Amino acid sequence: MRLAFQVAYIGTDFHGSQMQASSRTVEGTFIRDCQDLGLFDDWRKAGFAFSGRTDRGVHARRQICAFTTSLPERAIGRLNRILPEDCWCTGWAETDETFHPRYHAKTRTYRYYLYDDGTTDLACMQEAASLLLGTHNFTHFSRLKGKNPEKTILSSQIHIENGFYVYEITAPGFLWNMVRCIVTALVAIGRNEIDTDYLTALLNATPRMRHLTPAPAEGLILWDIDCGITFTPLAVSGRRKDAVRERRRYFETMKKVDMLLD
Template structure:
């Protein structure tokens, strides 16, 4: 598709637009722009350029609510930018985004809006690949994370303040899957994945709530190792916005349908060919 011509200099002043964005993280090297790797932000910016929503992402104030690692998914990422053609963005973005990214809603926001700094809270879900043997023990252990804690043993802290406040945490089920859902204003790198690994170990009888409480209060010779990235979903980012839903992306719907068929087929093949 040829690029749409740039908007006339006499066009109305830019409108700041926030987009609620979903993506499947499997084929991305994370969400943040990288010069030589496929990322969520990189694909989103290229889609905006093809639609002439802006020419330079910097002058458009392009920003995301947060970064997700390679392989991590989202249904509640928030991306914002300023454009002179917000209607074109709402109507055509999904036609230009690749099928593993789609915009689900938009909102007009103040010019100073920044999805990272204006986020009130972020919610993540971690879906476990195997069910816990003792869901009650898992729930009890997970409750130890509630409130203010030093997460040095449950994150890659670096030079960040290790203290974080967990606003809500629970264990839930969806179909045959068990998940950990956790809400906070902000998280440290790998924090949710480390919390998920610790909760699962309690659900498998490998440790208990006392063990997690100890790790929250005392130094450890070896921090908790994070659970695999593929189970993590950025579930929601609360920026206090009222969203205007965008119609489903046909390309993304087809892509997800084919992906489900592929996984169902591979599961059947493994049953037939896999070792007993």
């Protein structure tokens, strides 16, 4: 049976999501624990895949993974018992054998959390965020590595929530560092360091303009992915909730990780 899982994780102690031979990653951890449970031997033959990559320090609320196993009940009932405290499943679904979480993802939503320290103008940032709607050239907002710089933004908005400016953006796909570079531009506009004309020039890929520097990874959460399937919720243990809140004591900006439990 092929299963899909919604996966949440705190990215602080992971070297990103993509599997690496010598570093702790989300994929590597998940595959190891699946193998320990006997869900599959070879992750390639099981068709194990995540819906996308997140960089070191980036968190996820609803990443999606999928794999094929002959022991679906064991996967559903025991994965959360063996996964570490900073990675857990929040939902599951049975899919057909052709399902691939990356290629079947219709939209991806990210949120970036910024402290409201009183130095930025929310109205200016909201106006700038609205300029991102539609299709633009994001050459100056990403590391392209040969990829098409044009992306279509379906939703782009910013609001205040629990003492944070929360920027939320939805698109079918994103480029490497794209959301974090957008946040850099929005903050610069909110602090009157650049204006919306400069942002427009960046979106037009005006030559000889400097590429933006990504905002810190710790503020970014992969918030949701729509693959067109319905997930059955999985309970999050009290032990894991306690572990999440304990981490807040050590990482000031990690107040946002409570959102991962929603």
